[in-house]
Amino acid sequence: MRRTVGQMLGRTGIRIPLILWTIAVLYPIIWMFIGSFKSNAEIYRNPWGLPETFNWQNFADAWTNYNIDTSVFNSLIVTVIGAILTLAMAIPTAYAIERINFRGSRFLFTLYISAMMIPMVLGWIPLFFLLMELNLLDNIYGLAIVYAVSQLPFTIFVLTSFMSTIPKSLEESAAMDGMSPYMVLWKIITPLSMSGIITVTIMNTIQFWNEYFMALIFLQSSENYTLALAIDFISSEAQYTNAWGTLFASLVIAIVPVIILYAIFQRRIAKGMTEGAIKG
Amino acid sequence: MLREYTGADENDSIRWTKVSEMMDGKPSFLRKSDWMVQSSKQKYIFLAFCLVPTFIMFCIFTLYPLFSGLYYSFFDWSGASANREFVGFDNYVRLFNDAIIPRTIIHDYFLVATKIIGIMIMALFFAVALTQLKIKEAPFYRIVFFFPNIMSVVVIGILWTFIYNPSMGLVNSGLEFLGLESLARPWLGSETWALPSLVLPSIWAGIGLFLLMLMGGISNISKSYYEAAEIDGATEWQQFWKVTLPLIWPQIKISVLYIIITTLNGSFILVQVMTGGGPNNATHVMGSYLYQQAFEQYNFGYGATIGVMILVLSLITVLFFQFLMRREKVEY
Numbered sequence: 001m002r003r004t005v006g007q008m009l010g011r012t013g014i015r016i017p018l019i020l021w022t023i024a025v026l027y028p029i030i031w032m033f034i035g036s037f038k039s040n041a042e043i044y045r046n047p048w049g050l051p052e053t054f055n056w057q058n059f060a061d062a063w064t065n066y067n068i069d070t071s072v073f074n075s076l077i078v079t080v081i082g083a084i085l086t087l088a089m090a091i092p093t094a095y096a097i098e099r100i101n102f103r104g105s106r107f108l109f110t111l112y113i114s115a116m117m118i119p120m121v122l123g124w125i126p127l128f129f130l131l132m133e134l135n136l137l138d139n140i141y142g143l144a145i146v147y148a149v150s151q152l153p154f155t156i157f158v159l160t161s162f163m164s165t166i167p168k169s170l171e172e173s174a175a176m177d178g179m180s181p182y183m184v185l186w187k188i189i190t191p192l193s194m195s196g197i198i199t200v201t202i203m204n205t206i207q208f209w210n211e212y213f214m215a216l217i218f219l220q221s222s223e224n225y226t227l228a229l230a231i232d233f234i235s236s237e238a239q240y241t242n243a244w245g246t247l248f249a250s251l252v253i254a255i256v257p258v259i260i261l262y263a264i265f266q267r268r269i270a271k272g273m274t275e276g277a278i279k280g
Numbered sequence: 281m282l283r284e285y286t287g288a289d290e291n292d293s294i295r296w297t298k299v300s301e302m303m304d305g306k307p308s309f310l311r312k313s314d315w316m317v318q319s320s321k322q323k324y325i326f327l328a329f330c331l332v333p334t335f336i337m338f339c340i341f342t343l344y345p346l347f348s349g350l351y352y353s354f355f356d357w358s359g360a361s362a363n364r365e366f367v368g369f370d371n372y373v374r375l376f377n378d379a380i381i382p383r384t385i386i387h388d389y390f391l392v393a394t395k396i397i398g399i400m401i402m403a404l405f406f407a408v409a410l411t412q413l414k415i416k417e418a419p420f421y422r423i424v425f426f427f428p429n430i431m432s433v434v435v436i437g438i439l440w441t442f443i444y445n446p447s448m449g450l451v452n453s454g455l456e457f458l459g460l461e462s463l464a465r466p467w468l469g470s471e472t473w474a475l476p477s478l479v480l481p482s483i484w485a486g487i488g489l490f491l492l493m494l495m496g497g498i499s500n501i502s503k504s505y506y507e508a509a510e511i512d513g514a515t516e517w518q519q520f521w522k523v524t525l526p527l528i529w530p531q532i533k534i535s536v537l538y539i540i541i542t543t544l545n546g547s548f549i550l551v552q553v554m555t556g557g558g559p560n561n562a563t564h565v566m567g568s569y570l571y572q573q574a575f576e577q578y579n580f581g582y583g584a585t586i587g588v589m590i591l592v593l594s595l596i597t598v599l600f601f602q603f604l605m606r607r608e609k610v611e612y
Binding site for chain 2: 014015017018021022024025026027028029031032043044089090092093095096100102108112115117118119120121122123124125126127128129130145146148149150152181182185206209210211212213216217228231232235247251254255258259262266269270273274277
């Protein structure tokens with residue numbers, strides 16, 4: 001008797017919490033999109049309903065009056081340079097740690113990995129002054145470097161585990177044919193670990209595109225703002241200007257690239273993040 | 281620190297045997313089996329090419345800042361290099377006498393506790409539902425629930441600030457709709473309710489990752505255990521407690537540790553976006569207080585001291601929970 005009640009609950013009743021949570025997740029996101037097409041007056045009048053007409057005025061406002069165009073451009077630069085730099089630093093190191101026998105390789109690996117667990121907040125104060133010394137404070141390229149190094153441990157971690165699956169015979173035969181180790185790394189290892197490289201790069205890209213706090217500390221002038229900072233600025237302004245529509249439009253601009261990446265690489269992102277968490 | 285479970289992964293165990301082989305015995309570069317048939321000098325150059333530039337960057341931008349953060353905590357410093365003054369343990373004395381510090385610590389652990397309870401219960405429930413009870417549209421839920429995990433904290437924070445907005449917000453409108461106007465309040469503006477209000481966005485944004493981790497654990501459990509339990513007459517509820525839960529204990533443990541680490545190291549970001557630590561310090565956590573002290577009031581030395589405290593507390597907490605949750609590996 002208990003069994004059947006349990007099963008009935010299980011099969012049909014179980015969907016109720018699932019559907020409720022789906023609504024809880026999707027509704028605010030969808031509402032944000034809808035809000036970006038509403039005028040400010042309409043947002044006040046009817047904050048959670050559908051817009052009367054779809055207008056793109058908010059996007060135009062955000063783009064021109066609030067310099068979102070500059071911020072998008074800055075975010076793009078920081079993201080792309082950060083992601084490339086991360087790979088340039090992580091691929092050779094991951095390869096050396098994974099495939100070349102040398103003393104201290106285990107120590108080096110542990111050192112990188114344990115940096116994943118250390119709260120970096122402490123380091124941000126000295127980093128602020130270090131960047132100042134190097135003339136990289138309030139500089140998007142400086143931020144890109146900081147980002148790249150901050151994602152090194154995670155990237156090295158994922159890449160070493162990917163490279164360990166590549167059969168050694170390929171490198172061995174290439175070396176027999178007289179290929180230099182540099183060429184082995186470039187022509188054999190890198191293409192063969194492409195799947196891992198793509199996974200970490202997507203993760204890093206999303207991370208850099210979304211990042212807020214380091215940008216808040218290390219960037220100061222508004223022409224260097226990344227998108228996250230610009231949005232935060234519009235948000236704090238909106239209390240006085242009431243430019244809610246513009247705020248929603250800029251949130252949409254920030255989230256659309258992430259949605260596109262997620263739509264294409266959903267499996268990779270989910271797998272990359274869970275593995276990073278489990279093994280990290 | 282969490283590496284003890286990686287033994288379960290085939291690739292990793294191969295790797296670790298390789299490393300341990302390498303650690304004992306003679307220097308491995310002298311071994312003939314090494315695939316690189318070349319002089320050791322060339323090999324060192326290649327090694328240096330691979331390791332040195334990256335390591336230098338890592339030292340400059342990660343290790344050096346961490347250690348000099350420790351060093352800064354012994355100075356009174358407002359940012360200009362001229363007036364940096366060594367003060368010994370004064371900052372630490374100040375830390376212990378600062379009435380706001382205990383509150384920030386309590387707030388942080390309040391978030392840790394509520395997030396662990398909220399996320400683990402919901403993620404476990406959803407994970408069991410999506411794996412055990414053959415629901416056709418399970419992938420849809422999985423994809424939707426995970427999405428907030430990759431949203432920017434800024435977007436999440438602003439979105440939820442709106443949901444809590446006293447006049448236009450979804451929460452208060454919803455309460456009004458249900459005829460519960462008396463419960464409506466300015467959530468983020470209330471000293472009592474601001475901190476609890478931060479829990480929901482954290483759970484909302486965090487659940488998907490842990491859902492996936494637990495689902496991975498459950499789908500690795502062999503069906504035969506459930507069949508055996510069924511023959512013995514175990515109800516689904518008993519199966520959950522006696523089969524599922526013990527067998528996914530490793531995933532649960534990792535999830536809890538991960539929530540602790542990410543909360544202590546990152547809760548201040550949401551705080552900064554949503555409340556900035558206010559009203560009247562009611563939501564300040566350690567990280568946001570550090571930001572305020574260092575980058576808004578220019579007490580860099582004291583800020584660094586708070587940073588040291590965050591580091592020490594998160595290490596102690598992780599070690600404590602690892603001890604608390606240790607459990608013999610269950611095998612049937």
